[in-house]
Amino acid sequence: MCGVFGVVLPSGRDSEAAQIAALGLFALQHRGQESAGIAVSDGRELMLYKDLGMIATVLDERRLPSLRGNLAIAHCRYSTTGSTVWENAQPTFRLGPRRAVAIGHNGNLVNTRELLGQLRGGRTRLPASTDTELLTALLADEPAADTVDALVRVLPRVHGAYSLVVLDERRVIGVRDPFGFRPLVLGRLPAPDAVDGALEPGLWGDDDAGAGWILSSETTGLDIVGAEFVRDVEPGEIVVLEPGRAPRSVRFADAKPALCVFELIYFARPDSYMEGRNLYEVRRRMGMQLADEHPVATDLVMPVPDTGAPAAAGYAERSGIPYREGLVRNRYTGRTFIQPSQTLRHRGVTMKLNPLREVVRGQRLTVVDDSIVRGTTTKQIVALLRKAGAAEVHVRISAPPIYHPCFYGIDTQIETELIASTHSTEEIREFIGADSLGYLSIAGVLTALDLPYDRFCFACFDGNYPEPVPYDARSRKFMLEEEPGPGLALPIAPGSGGRG
Ligand code: SF4
Numbered sequence: 001m002c003g004v005f006g007v008v009l010p011s012g013r014d015s016e017a018a019q020i021a022a023l024g025l026f027a028l029q030h031r032g033q034e035s036a037g038i039a040v041s042d043g044r045e046l047m048l049y050k051d052l053g054m055i056a057t058v059l060d061e062r063r064l065p066s067l068r069g070n071l072a073i074a075h076c077r078y079s080t081t082g083s084t085v086w087e088n089a090q091p092t093f094r095l096g097p098r099r100a101v102a103i104g105h106n107g108n109l110v111n112t113r114e115l116l117g118q119l120r121g122g123r124t125r126l127p128a129s130t131d132t133e134l135l136t137a138l139l140a141d142e143p144a145a146d147t148v149d150a151l152v153r154v155l156p157r158v159h160g161a162y163s164l165v166v167l168d169e170r171r172v173i174g175v176r177d178p179f180g181f182r183p184l185v186l187g188r189l190p191a192p193d194a195v196d197g198a199l200e201p202g203l204w205g206d207d208d209a210g211a212g213w214i215l216s217s218e219t220t221g222l223d224i225v226g227a228e229f230v231r232d233v234e235p236g237e238i239v240v241l242e243p244g245r246a247p248r249s250v251r252f253a254d255a256k257p258a259l260c261v262f263e264l265i266y267f268a269r270p271d272s273y274m275e276g277r278n279l280y281e282v283r284r285r286m287g288m289q290l291a292d293e294h295p296v297a298t299d300l301v302m303p304v305p306d307t308g309a310p311a312a313a314g315y316a317e318r319s320g321i322p323y324r325e326g327l328v329r330n331r332y333t334g335r336t337f338i339q340p341s342q343t344l345r346h347r348g349v350t351m352k353l354n355p356l357r358e359v360v361r362g363q364r365l366t367v368v369d370d371s372i373v374r375g376t377t378t379k380q381i382v383a384l385l386r387k388a389g390a391a392e393v394h395v396r397i398s399a400p401p402i403y404h405p406c407f408y409g410i411d412t413q414i415e416t417e418l419i420a421s422t423h424s425t426e427e428i429r430e431f432i433g434a435d436s437l438g439y440l441s442i443a444g445v446l447t448a449l450d451l452p453y454d455r456f457c458f459a460c461f462d463g464n465y466p467e468p469v470p471y472d473a474r475s476r477k478f479m480l481e482e483e484p485g486p487g488l489a490l491p492i493a494p495g496s497g498g499r500g
Helices: 017-026 112-118 131-141 147-157 219-225 261-267 279-293 309-319 342-352 376-387 425-432 442-449
Strands: 003-008 035-041 046-052 071-077 092-095 100-106 163-167 172-176 185-189 212-216 228-232 237-241 248-251 300-303 327-329 353-355 364-369 392-397 436-439
Touching: 003 017, 003 100, 003 163, 003 172, 003 219, 017 035, 017 071, 017 212, 017 219, 035 100, 035 163, 046 100, 071 100, 071 163, 071 172, 092 131, 100 131, 112 131, 131 147, 147 172, 147 237, 172 212, 185 219, 212 219, 212 237, 219 228, 261 279, 261 442, 279 309, 279 392, 279 442, 300 309, 309 364, 327 376, 353 376, 364 376, 376 392, 376 425, 425 436
Parallel strands: 300 364, 364 392, 392 436
Antiparallel strands: 003 071, 003 212, 035 046, 035 071, 092 100, 100 163, 163 172, 172 237, 185 212, 185 228, 237 248, 327 353
16 A cells, blocks of 8 residues: 655645645555655755654654745655665665655556666665565666656566655656556645635745646545546656646557556545545445345444445445444554555554444344455454444445455455455354444445456455566565565665655
């Protein structure tokens, strides 16, 4: 996962870009909670601040004023390559012979080892253990004089998932891999009087040349800063944003769209829009499909909060069974799935959910969630509800079973971590302790989306990987921390980092 954000303001507005970037990133906090950072440029030089922790802690009001510049990129991290250490936080930064660049990356590369070999035959020393660090080094060291030309030369060699925000001294650049695995949208800051005076009047005209421009992983990042959605950055496209100029589009590869369908099922915020669809509505329709595919006679339908709520609402609507909330979520703990270790995941479940005994006691429950990955979370939830007095617990999942690992930016890299890859549905039901268990089918997902299969990646459900995954890319989250050769001593100096 990871959230990326970029902003370009007219020249001279050096006090605002970092603030807007921090605000925009704040709307993407759900995409990564391990670290956060901002890189800015005032047209002459780059400055970077990053640290481990939540966005509000890292990018607080004492630090933002010192990050001066009218160009900024920002990043929050969820690790899929490399450990959760300061060096691996993003944006990355590298001063090469031709340019200084900073990068924020959402995705995961699948040919990291091959790229490492391309860095001066593996002799380049990296300050962090992430694929983004490799990409940053390749870009900074590329001999082409211009950053966009350098990207056009480097990107065809890079395989896997990458939605990038790139910063050099003079511009912010948005990039999406040819498959568009991860989302990235372009937005335009409107005339200031349209944002309740939050920004001074007269900064932006109605023409594009005077506008401010935004890049964001999700449309929620546009909403929070008052920007209008313009369009998606297309798969295989580079979008160049410079102060005082309209956005420029450069295509570096043909588009082969395969947006991660899990973004729509679970990961992205329900108030975001993807493929022209509001994700709350998409998830509500998935719940309706689920009710059609797996009906069950119960007294109440309830969600596993918060992400199961839209599908539970749809299930209740279609089935006619009353909707009630029977689990209260502590909003101040991280999302269970994106904690980096199994130990933390275990602690996370019990820290964040508490049953409402008055609602649950004596009731037959249909409990709707959006996924079962390892099964441990669902098992604990069923146990919580039974302990609170539930008469029956029927689990319904608004996604198909996850049989295969993801190599494009989700940290489920080992098949044996996925309960569905080693257990039948009946065995999973038994493991989680439910009275019954039902998953939404791929056909049901497509009916809810009302879009064709070939627009999406469904690989973790059906094993049909859009981009081939080399054998040595499998199960290698810590690849760059193993076998440190002569050119890869880790960690080294502070000042660079991560990936997403
Ligand atoms: S494998 Fe699954 S999680 Fe990964 S990009 Fe494809 S659909 Fe998304």
